[in-house]
Amino acid sequence: MKPVARGAACPAVPVSNETVTLSHGEGGRAMRRLIRDQIAAKLGRGNVQLHSDAACLGRITKEIAITTDSYVVSPLFFPGGDIGSLAVHGTVNDLAMAGATPCYLTLSLILEEGLPLATLGRVIDSVAEAASNCDVKIVAGDTKVVPKGAADGIFINTTGVGVHSTGQRMTASRIQPGDALLVSGPIARHGLAVLAARESLGFDPPPESDSAPLHRIAAELLETLGDDLRTMRDATRGGIAAVMHEWAEESANAMWIDESQLPLLPESRGVCELLGLDPLLVANEGTFVAAIAPHRVDDALSVMRSHSRCGQPAQIGHARARELSPVLVSRGLGADQPLDEPIAAMLPRIC
Amino acid sequence: MKPVARGAACPAVPVSNETVTLSHGEGGRAMRRLIRDQIAAKLGRGNVQLHSDAACLGRITKEIAITTDSYVVSPLFFPGGDIGSLAVHGTVNDLAMAGATPCYLTLSLILEEGLPLATLGRVIDSVAEAASNCDVKIVAGDTKVVPKGAADGIFINTTGVGVHSTGQRMTASRIQPGDALLVSGPIARHGLAVLAARESLGFDPPPESDSAPLHRIAAELLETLGDDLRTMRDATRGGIAAVMHEWAEESANAMWIDESQLPLLPESRGVCELLGLDPLLVANEGTFVAAIAPHRVDDALSVMRSHSRCGQPAQIGHARARELSPVLVSRGLGADQPLDEPIAAMLPRIC
Known part of the structure; x- marks a missing residue:
């Protein structure tokens, strides 16, 4: 018979004041x-x-x-x-x-x-x-x-x-061709912050996470835009790319993104370039994407700007009728490139 | 700079069909x-x-x-x-x-x-x-x-x-001196089953967990007894001893248990004696304790018996006015012995 689990015979395992036992x-x-x-x-x-x-x-x-x-x-x-x-x-x-x-x-x-x-x-x-x-x-x-x-x-x-508070249901199936895709602020901050901290990458200043609550800005957007707000999503694991793929699948449309419009802090851009990371695939924890009726872009950006956490909101693209690829990115090379759904573990354990 | 997290530079980590990656x-x-x-x-x-x-x-x-x-x-x-x-x-x-x-x-x-x-x-x-x-x-x-x-x-x-479904709130503060303490079936089965499996103790037959849902019997007890059901508790981590100590503290009464009335399968008794474990401290996952008005003991036992999972329900003691010790056990030695609150890790990771 093997020894019994630690402490089974006698309750003498010390209860430390310093560490969890x-x-x-x-x-x-x-x-x-x-x-x-x-x-x-x-x-x-x-x-x-x-x-x-x-x-x-x-x-x-x-x-x-x-x-x-x-x-x-x-x-x-x-x-x-x-x-x-x-x-x-x-x-x-x-x-x-x-x-x-x-x-x-x-x-x-x-x-x-x-x-x-x-x-x-x-x-x-x-x-x-x-x-x-x-x-x-x-x-x-x-x-x-x-x-x-x-x-x-x-x-x-x-x-x-x-x-x-309202009966309104937001689902990606409500996205229509022509709807604008907005992002609430600079992207890729959380994933880069965690990666740099875990791997002691020594950037100065170190990239900082965008971790923040979004309930106030979400409520105001919902109140201001009503049905013109099709859906929202915080772009966590898999980044904006994962959200775009889910939206494309659910709405049976294509999502088109203009890379040049992506808000990105200079330090994030530097880290991404150095490490060969696509910021579209890096996680956010206080930054979200919204799909809205095209005539409400200014209203939406104005709400986003009024919340101090959301520096640099921007329209980054729009929904289109589906052709061959569910998600397309204009990378300034003259032709749109398909953006693959993230497949593998780019940045494990970021949340 | 240290190497980047696995797979960061290239999404080439294989996606196995056989294991989680x-x-x-x-x-x-x-x-x-x-x-x-x-x-x-x-x-x-x-x-x-x-x-x-x-x-x-x-x-x-x-x-x-x-x-x-x-x-x-x-x-x-x-x-x-x-x-x-x-x-x-x-x-x-x-x-x-x-x-x-x-x-x-x-x-x-x-x-x-x-x-x-x-x-x-x-x-x-x-x-x-x-x-x-x-x-x-x-x-x-x-x-x-x-x-x-x-x-x-x-x-x-x-x-x-x-x-x-009813407005009734069950809390241990409702327990009064004289209330009966009932247990729904044989105790200590879950903790012993997990311990024996983890440590490969080789008992034949191996002790079997009592893991089971209790919502049906709880609802019927509540319906049958109404306010006469003071409170119930499944005796998980810390076993019946932990529940008795919580009830004693919350009700400011003492809990008195007659060891000879504890329902215990023969194989559980054997394992406890062999390993020097007190079954009152061993976890259950489908067995509960109820405190009820003393004149409803027969009604409560009859409900418990009607649910097949609950073999051997029994009254194991009663609540008393507090004297020196919050929990007392009659161990057949002539004098009641105080039962300490479990302090340390008798059986870790049983749930």
Whole structure:
């Protein structure tokens, strides 16, 4: 018979004050204290309930939207954000892009044994600050601990619940030929920031993530444009290229992009050129694409400009009737080039 | 400058048909195909939507309950269940124990590079079957892939949404001295099953998990007993001991347990004696404790017996006015012994 799992015969595994231990995941006193002192205390009153299997949200009279995302970004901290704020912004943005007002989040942590409690504390502080900025309440939580080597620091799942204030449904199937494609700001910032931080690429200044909540600008766009706003999407994994391919497939149209119109910070352009990356394929976490009726471009750009986060919004192309290729890019070479759907792992673990 | 992240310069990382690769997590074609062929196809129509940031649940007129849990059990498959069914049952049970009817689940996967697609397929089949058995719909999902060594096979987060059919709130603060403490069936089965499977302990027959949904029996108990059902709790991590300590704290009473009344399968008793484990501290995943008004014990046991899963329900003790110890166990030695709150990692990664 092999030895029993660590600590099985005797509850003498030390409960460290400095790092996360397996004891913190086992449903007993250590876990209750960790949750009380390191998590619930930081999230503030009115947030997560300690002693309950499920939280009650009461009655919600409007239509409900729900979304879930797990965050495994490496490194945990990067210029412009960290896994905590990212886990809030990403899920808030998924609701916002669906036209919903974010209201509630659940927060589920998978912690690796040996994680410094100070690191956990920084992440939870960041979750709390981002949730407060986004006006969302954290209503339920879960904490698991796995042995050293069975995870990488912290993984976070946030599931978001929002409400549809209008009956309007935004889907890519509403995109028509001639519709304008707009982007809310400089692209490719998040993917480059995480890549440079993870690989210690030493750029000066280092590229900074665009991680930010989009619910306010999304709500204003929706209110201003109404049905003229066909659909929106934050261009995360796979970048703008992935969104264009999904929209082309769903709408049965083609998406045409003018490369010269893509807003790109000079430092992003430099990094992309140096590393041979196409910014259309690099992830964003606070920058989105919108398809709108062509006569509303100025209105939409004006809303985008009024939100300080959205420097440099731009029209980057338009929808066309489908010919051979679903996504085309004018690269200033005289002929449009088909843009392949991203296939493989260009930048793993960026969210 | 260090080498760029794998595959960054060239999208030539092979997309294996046999195992999960980093490409499957990157938002492009490989991910879309994985989700379409390996996940959505198995979950069936009416479940998860492929191309949407958020799912719309429509209007829900009743009070809403929400709960979240991440599952990191090792091994992924064990006698009586696997991580897929466990992720459904555990979250369904959290809603059921709160008196809510489970309706919707979100499903978020963190996959380790190199995971055989056949393993993923078995897990997703199990999720689908369990969800169908529980009458819950999987409405939103997420898939992330981390490099080999950064996770352990599969981690699953399920977040559950349910509705309160009655206005009744069950909390442990409603427990009064004299209330009966009932358990729905033989205890300690899940923890022992996972421990024996992980450590290859070679018991014959191997202990089998009690993993099962509890929403039907919970609803019937609630309907039958009304306010006489003070509260229920599935005794997962930390076992019955952890629940008793939480109830003692919340109700400011003491919980008294008669060890001789604990339902325990003979094989569980043997394993516990051999390994020196206290079954009160071992996790269950389909067995729960209920605190009820003393005059309703027979009614409650009769409901429990009518659900085939619940063999051997029993009254195991009662609540008392608090004296020195919050939880007491009569071990047949003439004097009641205080039962410590579980402190450390007796059995890590059992859910």
